[in-house]
Amino acid sequence: MSEGEKKKGGFFQAIKEFIYGVAAHDSARFAMKSRASMEHLFILITMGDMLGVPILPPYYSLRLLPYVVPQISTWKRRMLREKDLTDALA
Amino acid sequence: MNSVLVLILGFVVAFIGYRIYAKYIDAKIIKSDPKRATPAKMYMDGVEFMPTSKNILFGYQFKSIAGAAPIIGPIIAIQWGWLPALIWILAGAFFIGWVQDYSTAMMAMRNEGASFGGLSHKLISPRARIILLAFIYFYLLLIAGAFGNVVVSTAIALKAAPMAWLLLTVGGVLAGQMIYRWRKDIILTTVVTVVIALLGIWLGTIAPSDKIIGATLANSRVLWAIAACVFCYFAAVLPIWRFALPINYVASYIVFLGLFFGIIGIFIIHPNFTLPAYTNFSIKIGPIWPIMFVTIACGAISGWHSIVSSSGTARQLENEMDARPVGAGVMFVEMMLALFALIIAGTIFTSSAEYGTAIAKGPGAIFAGGVAKFLGALGLPATVGRSYGSVMMIVLAITIMQLVIRFMRVATSELLSDISPIFRNAHIGTFIASFLTIVIILTGWWQYLWVLFGGANQLMASLALMLVTAWLMSEGKPTAWVFYPMIFMFITTIAALIYTSYSLLQKVLSGAVKGEALIGNTLMGLVGIFLVLAALVLATEGIKAFKRYKTIRREAAAAKA
Numbered sequence: 272m273s274e275g276e277k278k279k280g281g282f283f284q285a286i287k288e289f290i291y292g293v294a295a296h297d298s299a300r301f302a303m304k305s306r307a308s309m310e311h312l313f314i315l316i317t318m319g320d321m322l323g324v325p326i327l328p329p330y331y332s333l334r335l336l337p338y339v340v341p342q343i344s345t346w347k348r349r350m351l352r353e354k355d356l357t358d359a360l361a
Numbered sequence: 362m363n364s365v366l367v368l369i370l371g372f373v374v375a376f377i378g379y380r381i382y383a384k385y386i387d388a389k390i391i392k393s394d395p396k397r398a399t400p401a402k403m404y405m406d407g408v409e410f411m412p413t414s415k416n417i418l419f420g421y422q423f424k425s426i427a428g429a430a431p432i433i434g435p436i437i438a439i440q441w442g443w444l445p446a447l448i449w450i451l452a453g454a455f456f457i458g459w460v461q462d463y464s465t466a467m468m469a470m471r472n473e474g475a476s477f478g479g480l481s482h483k484l485i486s487p488r489a490r491i492i493l494l495a496f497i498y499f500y501l502l503l504i505a506g507a508f509g510n511v512v513v514s515t516a517i518a519l520k521a522a523p524m525a526w527l528l529l530t531v532g533g534v535l536a537g538q539m540i541y542r543w544r545k546d547i548i549l550t551t552v553v554t555v556v557i558a559l560l561g562i563w564l565g566t567i568a569p570s571d572k573i574i575g576a577t578l579a580n581s582r583v584l585w586a587i588a589a590c591v592f593c594y595f596a597a598v599l600p601i602w603r604f605a606l607p608i609n610y611v612a613s614y615i616v617f618l619g620l621f622f623g624i625i626g627i628f629i630i631h632p633n634f635t636l637p638a639y640t641n642f643s644i645k646i647g648p649i650w651p652i653m654f655v656t657i658a659c660g661a662i663s664g665w666h667s668i669v670s671s672s673g674t675a676r677q678l679e680n681e682m683d684a685r686p687v688g689a690g691v692m693f694v695e696m697m698l699a700l701f702a703l704i705i706a707g708t709i710f711t712s713s714a715e716y717g718t719a720i721a722k723g724p725g726a727i728f729a730g731g732v733a734k735f736l737g738a739l740g741l742p743a744t745v746g747r748s749y750g751s752v753m754m755i756v757l758a759i760t761i762m763q764l765v766i767r768f769m770r771v772a773t774s775e776l777l778s779d780i781s782p783i784f785r786n787a788h789i790g791t792f793i794a795s796f797l798t799i800v801i802i803l804t805g806w807w808q809y810l811w812v813l814f815g816g817a818n819q820l821m822a823s824l825a826l827m828l829v830t831a832w833l834m835s836e837g838k839p840t841a842w843v844f845y846p847m848i849f850m851f852i853t854t855i856a857a858l859i860y861t862s863y864s865l866l867q868k869v870l871s872g873a874v875k876g877e878a879l880i881g882n883t884l885m886g887l888v889g890i891f892l893v894l895a896a897l898v899l900a901t902e903g904i905k906a907f908k909r910y911k912t913i914r915r916e917a918a919a920a921k922a
Contacts, residue, residue: 284416285416288414288416288417288420289416289417289419289420290420290617291417291420292416292417292418292419292420292421292422292423292424293420293421293423293424293613293617294420294424294610294613294614295547295610296413296417296418296420296421296424297421297424297425297606297609298602298606298607298609298610300408300409301601301602301606302602303407303408303411304408304409305601305602306408307406307407307408345405345406345407348404348406349406349408349409353475353476353478353479353482354476354478355476355477355478355479355490355494356478356494356497356498356768356771356772357476357477357478357497357668357671357672358409358476358672
């Protein structure tokens with residue numbers, strides 16, 4: 272690809288991204304927030320086994336545990352981060 | 362003066378502000394470092410902290426800050442003459458507006474993506490956090506009231522608007538269904554739903570509200586206030602993908618197309634300003650200082666932007682160098698939007714008397730008239746153009762209003778659920794927020810309400826600048842570029858809020874107002890006084906923090922010596 276074509280592609284890509292930012296980025300963020308809330312609930316279900324205190328019948332939560340492990344560090348950060356009213360706005 | 366000259370002047374100010382002033386601050390004072398890890402990278406959770414392209418964030422920031430305010434402010438403020446309004450828009454954006462948007466994003470980014478509550482706790486004091494959050498709640502109530510009033514006055518003044526609004530809602534709900542339930546292609550969905558919205562704009566011209574529901578109902582403020590709140594009620598209680606987001610999605614195309622072609626229309630027609638450059642120092646809503654400086658909020662400086670910059674954008678910037686194009690760049694684009702509104706108000710009337718008659722009906726009618734004129738240059742019939750302008754205005758106002766009511770529902774639940782579990786119910790929280798909004802819409806005179814909203818908004822900006830000043834002092838960086846704008850904004854907004862609250866309450870105490878105006882004046886006056894008191898307490902806390910940082914610096918310098 273020549274330099275000119277790269278620039279052209281870059282410009283159209285920028286326009287495309289701008290329109291996405293105006294029209295759909297917010298929707299994508301809200302969708303991700305909803306998903307994260309669901310995942311938090313999921314982690315809470317398996318929390319007992321993480322701590323060694325079974326809350327649900329252990330068989331099922333132990334089956335779920337492998338799916339949760341990769342999320343633990345993110346979950347911990349999100350849960351412990353201080354939140355305030357402005358978080359709901361942006 | 363020719364309108365194209367105003368646009369060119371705007372481009373020059375934006376160019377110098379962005380390329381020279383902002384670049385200098387970014388490089389020499391903040392010292393943006395492309396190699397420094399941003400919170401988006403350090404704390405990436407795929408949700409709130411997510412490295413995102415600057416182009417996407419440019420669009421996101423623009424969409425989040427460009428509501429109805431940059432349009433309505435100049436339309437009202439032209440009552441003092443177009444020249445003071447023009448000077449304030451240019452100077453405000455150049456010296457204060459971008460400074461706030463950029464610096465709040467930078468401050469949040471350098472403080473691990475913390476939001477205002479956490480920042481005020483850390484940089485000022487624990488008490489500052491509580492007061493700031495209480496301030497924000499009442500500030501949002503004023504936003505809902507002021508924007509609700511715009512929706513109501515537009516629906517009454519332009520009878521084509523309700524049908525266009527209805528079909529836009531239908532198109533939006535359909536978009537949600539097509540994307541999330543039927544899994545249809547996004548391009549097909551966009552085309553179908555935007556066409557439905559455009560059809561609504563055309564249908565509005567042949568089926569105006571007074572023909573469908575009769576003149577009495579079509580002119581009823583109560584009906585449209587309830588309609589606006591019912592719309593926001595659905596937005597607050599339904600899943601966000603079902604109602605609020607897809608409607609915003611379809612609406613963004615309508616607004617974007619209207620602005621784009623409207624600006625082309627200005628270049629084609631290039632009209633001269635027909636209203637006077639300067640009228641009087643003092644008009645019905647108050648003197649030029651401080652009232653004009655809060656009437657034009659978002660086009661010059663707005664506290665709302667600082668919330669978006671800190672809680673939203675700062676957590677998504679993938680590179681510190683992107684803060685300038687996103688924070689400062691978008692502010693200058695918004696400045697151009699305010700100039701567009703100023704040109705509309707200043708050029709479409711033949712005399713001040715004609716403008717006076719139009720402004721009495723609300724700013725929506727003026728904006729729609731301007732959109733009709735400039736889209737007319739591209740061949741769109743005037744009636745369709747007015748309908749287009751009216752739905753643009755409604756959309757710009759109601760998208761912010763629904764967000765605010767949704768937020769107030771959450772805040773009501775958090776603040777009052779300890780008193781009674783009933784407040785945890787989403788319907789109860791939304792009802793309380795909607796009820797308060799309806800009371801303000803129906804009882805307050807819209808121009809005073811706008812000034813109060815502008816005052817609260819600008820005061821929010823000065824509080825944001827106070828936080829930035831505290832942060833810069835804690836880092837030992839130069840503060841003058843933020844400190845003096847903060848002082849100017851603080852004094853101006855406190856003066857504006859005291860003046861307006863005094864005017865409102867004086868009418869109540871002297872018995873000059875009765876009935877609904879009595880409720881509206883009392884409520885708005887008390888909210889204004891609360892905001893002033895909260896800001897004064899915050900300022901006291903801020904001064905203590907400044908002294909603390911100065912002492913720390915002095916002691917550190919003495920220890921070094």
